[in-house]
Amino acid sequence: MASINRGLLQVQTPFLLARRFRGKINIQKPRKPHFERQLLIDFTKPWYVPPKNSMPDIALCDRGEKRRSEEIDNPFERILARECLNWFNTSKMVVFLHKNSIAMEDKMPIFAALKKNDMHLRTYGKKIVSMATNGTRYEAVNHLFTSHQEIIFGQPASVAKMFNIMKKAPQLVIMAGIIQDRLMSKNELVEFSKLPNLDVARSQLCSILQSAGSSLVGQLNQAQQMLVSNLDQHVELQNKSEPPAESKEPIEPKES
Numbered sequence: 293m294a295s296i297n298r299g300l301l302q303v304q305t306p307f308l309l310a311r312r313f314r315g316k317i318n319i320q321k322p323r324k325p326h327f328e329r330q331l332l333i334d335f336t337k338p339w340y341v342p343p344k345n346s347m348p349d350i351a352l353c354d355r356g357e358k359r360r361s362e363e364i365d366n367p368f369e370r371i372l373a374r375e376c377l378n379w380f381n382t383s384k385m386v387v388f389l390h391k392n393s394i395a396m397e398d399k400m401p402i403f404a405a406l407k408k409n410d411m412h413l414r415t416y417g418k419k420i421v422s423m424a425t426n427g428t429r430y431e432a433v434n435h436l437f438t439s440h441q442e443i444i445f446g447q448p449a450s451v452a453k454m455f456n457i458m459k460k461a462p463q464l465v466i467m468a469g470i471i472q473d474r475l476m477s478k479n480e481l482v483e484f485s486k487l488p489n490l491d492v493a494r495s496q497l498c499s500i501l502q503s504a505g506s507s508l509v510g511q512l513n514q515a516q517q518m519l520v521s522n523l524d525q526h527v528e529l530q531n532k533s534e535p536p537a538e539s540k541e542p543i544e545p546k547e548s
């Protein structure tokens with residue numbers, strides 16, 4: 293048994309032993325490598341860009357022509373662009389929002405509240421909006437888009453309700469809007485939201501028109517009324533200035 297363990301655990305000595313040549317390695321002045329090794333070292337040497345503070349201004353200018361990748365025709369993008377253009381054409385109120393970082397848990401109640409008041413919150417990217425609005429009257433809104441942004445579609449009567457709902461989501465900032473084919477800023481939208489509804493505006497217009505007609509009639513009758521009053525005053529003054537008429541009785545002849 294001992295002979296078997298000795299045979300299995302026997303350590304074999306290697307045929308080659310690595311030994312240093314000439315003692316220590318010269319680190320300060322190493323010997324030049326072989327030509328092929330030096331060629332490999334030079335070929336694999338990393339190359340770093342020089343720092344920008346040492347480069348001239350002409351080298352820092354990056355306004356040269358850039359290669360553009362070929363645009364791939366995506367049928368789904370065309371469908372989204374057609375849907376976006378349909379929303380623009382059928383909605384008399386379009387409000388553009390700037391979206392900051394917001395969680396879906398905070399965004400969902402805003403979406404539900406807008407939906408309840410007949411307003412629709414949609415998310416479109418810059419490419420989709422440009423495809424939908426190029427060549428149309430809404431082409432000017434492309435300057436408002438840099439990436440994916442939120443758009444509210446609805447009717448002008450819901451502007452005041454929209455502002456009340458958007459107060460609950462400060463992450464969605466109102467930038468501008470389109471009301472009946474007119475581009476408005478945020479301040480103009482706020483002023484528009486303070487206007488009364490159509491029925492009240494019509495009643496106010498009717499009262500203004502009625503007051504204008506009544507004032508015109510009064511101005512036309514004013515001259516006649518003044519003339520009549522002046523004549524009455526003139527007759528009264530004449531009656532006061534004349535003395536009362538004395539009674540004249542016939543004189544009877546005296547008897548002789």
